[in-house]
Amino acid sequence: KSTCRMCHGVCGVLVRIKDGKVVEVTGDPDCPTNLGYICPKGKASVEFLYHPDRLKYPQKRIGARGENKWQRISWDEALDTIAEKLLKFKRESGAESVATIIGTGRPQLPMYMRFSNCFGTPNHLSIINNCYFPRIVASRMTSGKFHVCDYYGFGGVTPKLILNWGCNIVGSGAADGMCGYQVTRTLKNGAKLIVIDPRKIPLAAQADQWLQIRPGTDDALVLAMLNVIISEELYDKDFVNKWTVGFDELA
The missing domain is CATH 3.30.200.210 (Phosphorylase Kinase; domain 1)
Incomplete structure (x- = not known):
């Protein structure tokens, strides 16, 4: 396992x-x-x-760029070469002439950021400004944590309604504990489905209601929904009073 x-x-x-x-x-x-x-x-x-092309050790380009000619080198030589070039750029143009960029290795992120900080450059690109951190910030500001939707019914109740907004989870998949099959299984259990998307994604064909809004009008729609929910008092007042901040400004 x-x-x-x-x-x-x-x-x-x-x-x-x-x-x-x-x-x-x-x-x-x-x-x-x-x-x-x-x-x-x-x-x-x-x-x-x-896969035969999987990279398992450092390689150094020995031909012109684009010729795809490489030579295997040791880890010591690779680290020495990288350090030498980084220090050269730092001496000639300053530390801020160097930018660092990493992929999606989230657990190692603090180490990469610390490296850039010690080197002296603020030019660090990663999941912070590209994808993952905006989701974390939005989730924490909304619910106080980075939550995962409970399609499983761990709390004893499975969802009765799914609002799928701009997410093609069944057609293209998703990560972070959210799988398309969980949505389809919930629908088989009788949940209602509302899809909000300009495109006719696969889920739109199964939806009880598909709102094919114009691209860029999401904010207008959500503000209209909030207006109805608040003006007609269709919200949980006890929950709002206990767990939210800034509701009066929103209303």
Whole structure:
């Protein structure tokens, strides 16, 4: 048993090994988040592991850019080369002439940021300004934490209504504990579905109501909805009084 790391969903998987080599990856039916399901990306993780072009050690370009000529070098040589070039740029043009950029390795993010800070450059690009952190900030400002929607019914009640707004979760998938099959399973259990999207995504065909708004009018629609909810008092007043800040300004 293991977990899939092809995205941040971290689905439970069963790994079949033959003669010391992974030959198949399937979903773990005992895992509460994916219940035995696994997406094509997870199934393909075996190919990713053993692909002949997978980079497993440092390589140095020995030809002209674009010729695809490389030579394997040691880790010491690679680190020395990188350090030498970084210090050269720092001496000649200053530390702020260097920008650092990383991919989606979230747990290592503080180390990358600290490296840029110690080097002397504020030019650090990562998930902070691209994708992940805006979601965290919005979630924490809204609900106090980075929550995951409870499609599973862990609280004893499964969702009765799904509002799918600008998210093609079934057609293109998603990460961070949200899987398209959870939505389809909830719909099979009788939940109603409202889809708000200019495009006719796969879920729109199953929706009880599809609002095909014009691109860029999301704010106008959500403000109109808030106006009705507040003016007709269709909200939980006890919850608002206990858990929210700034409701009077919003109203």
